[in-house]
Amino acid sequence: RKEVEQDPGPFNVPEGATVAFNCTYSNSASQSFFWYRQDCRKEPKLLMSVYSSGNEDGRFTAQLNRASQYISLLIRDSKLSDSATYLCVVNREYSGGGADGLTFGKGTHLIIQP
Amino acid sequence: GAVVSQHPSRVICKSGTSVKIECRSLDFQATTMFWYRQFPKQSLMLMATSNEGSKATYEQGVEKDKFLINHASLTLSTLTVTSAHPEDSSFYICSASARIRGTDTQYFGPGTRLTVL
Numbered sequence: 305r306k307e308v309e310q311d312p313g314p315f316n317v318p319e320g321a322t323v324a325f326n327c328t329y330s331n332s333a334s335q336s337f338f339w340y341r342q343d344c345r346k347e348p349k350l351l352m353s354v355y356s357s358g359n360e361d362g363r364f365t366a367q368l369n370r371a372s373q374y375i376s377l378l379i380r381d382s383k384l385s386d387s388a389t390y391l392c393v394v395n396r397e398y399s400g401g402g403a404d405g406l407t408f409g410k411g412t413h414l415i416i417q418p
Numbered sequence: 419g420a421v422v423s424q425h426p427s428r429v430i431c432k433s434g435t436s437v438k439i440e441c442r443s444l445d446f447q448a449t450t451m452f453w454y455r456q457f458p459k460q461s462l463m464l465m466a467t468s469n470e471g472s473k474a475t476y477e478q479g480v481e482k483d484k485f486l487i488n489h490a491s492l493t494l495s496t497l498t499v500t501s502a503h504p505e506d507s508s509f510y511i512c513s514a515s516a517r518i519r520g521t522d523t524q525y526f527g528p529g530t531r532l533t534v535l
Contacts, residue, residue, distance in 0.1 A: 345531075391461070404467075404522065406524060409461060
């Protein structure tokens with residue numbers, strides 16, 4: 305089983321629609337979860353962290369289900385500028401404290417159509 | 419805030435040469451920096467974890483003698499690809515970790531696209 309699995313898409317969605325992405329992770333010891341966005345040939349940019357209680361940032365809502373090891377991202381009122389690859393990311397928990405490296409999913413490609 | 423720079427952004431070199439990539443955290447200190455690599459249509463893969471003042475921790479399958487990492491200060495880590503070969507051609511991205519709302523969050527540099535001829 306891959307460490308972080310995502311549907312690669314592409315998701316073709318009309319502007320203004322709501323779109324949801326899901327991902328599953330295999331490491332039950334993971335403690336930190338994120339959604340990053342990556343544009344073509346660019347570095348990943350943090351979209352939002354994902355907290356156990358769920359969190360919302362404008363049009364974006366992220367949720368975490370630890371029991372099912374499942375993370376979701378909802379985008380409401382999608383804009384053309386939302387077109388990108390969305391990366392589901394979890395930390396690789398090492399013992400000894402300190403920051404951990406990240407495990408990335410392969411990403412879900414989103415295309416917003418006018 | 420939390421800006422990470424990387425230099426150079428693009429490098430083309432001949433097979434057998436060494437290439438040095440710099441990663442800097444511009445407005446914060448980062449005890450830990452990370453080096454990733456991304457091949458076309460693949461996900462980012464962690465290569466190594468770089469801690470200031472100590473030896474880097476390499477992921478399985480990453481040769482430490484080929485990918486030399488130095489983290490001399492809290493704002494600078496370097497990756498040197500020694501004796502580069504065409505199969506080392508890739509997008510190399512660094513990140514620096516900052517603690518935001520109790521969570522270690524990584525901010526990425528703009529990446530270095532390496533092409534080995």
